[in-house]
Amino acid sequence: MIVTGYVLTALVALGIIYIGLSYLFAPNKTAAGFGFNAVPENAETFLNVKGGRDVGAGLIPIALMIYGDPHALGWMMLTAAVWPVFDMLIILRHRGKKAVAFGVHGLTAAVMVVAALLLLLG
Template sequence: MTRLNFFKYLTIVSGLTLVFIGCRFLLQPEAAEAGFGLHFQENGDYSFHYIKGIRDLGYGMIVTLLAAMNQRKALMVVLLSSIFVPVVDMTLVLQATHGNVMTAMPHIIAIVLIVIAAAGFHFSAHPLTRKQLSMPV
């Protein structure tokens, strides 16, 4: 397995994980909430859960499809431009009254995976050939 394939499959698995998390927030909101690291008194109002679920589902589908289609540059742009999402999620969990590093760990892992995947795609790019490096006269 090449380095590029490793990062491709890592990203596909990460994207599919987000699809799962999104579906879980839509279908099992209270269980997903506990896994996210927050606890609410919803009283039957799952608006937050549905917003989070559709966000994760959509983002996971985009990441998975871009990786599967070998769209490295587009995938790097999407990954790096949306790194603020797990950063803000981590901050919210850490600021919660019951928040701690363990409840924020899924978000920390997501940040690390995004950085690793983006760097991996960038540095695993095929080297330029001599012809591509020459300037037209």
């Protein structure tokens, strides 16, 4: 169970690092896939900030994986699952793309919760 939790965590961590780097190097293109119907003009600076924060968010679980405490990693993943939940809710609130809200952000949150449970119960 713990190995599966680590694998899921690594996939989520590497995915958010990739997305963060995309926001740094191709912010408008990346933002178009977030789930909103339109990307505001002159948003590149904010999107770069989001990219840096996403890279940092991806490095946190990697650091805990290296540290080797599955329970600490499990609690981190469980609490961090609120990030994609809020992304999903924000997209839905602003009448964005439901498929992206549920299929990307909702699914990410679900995978994070499953990984957390595997780590905490393993």
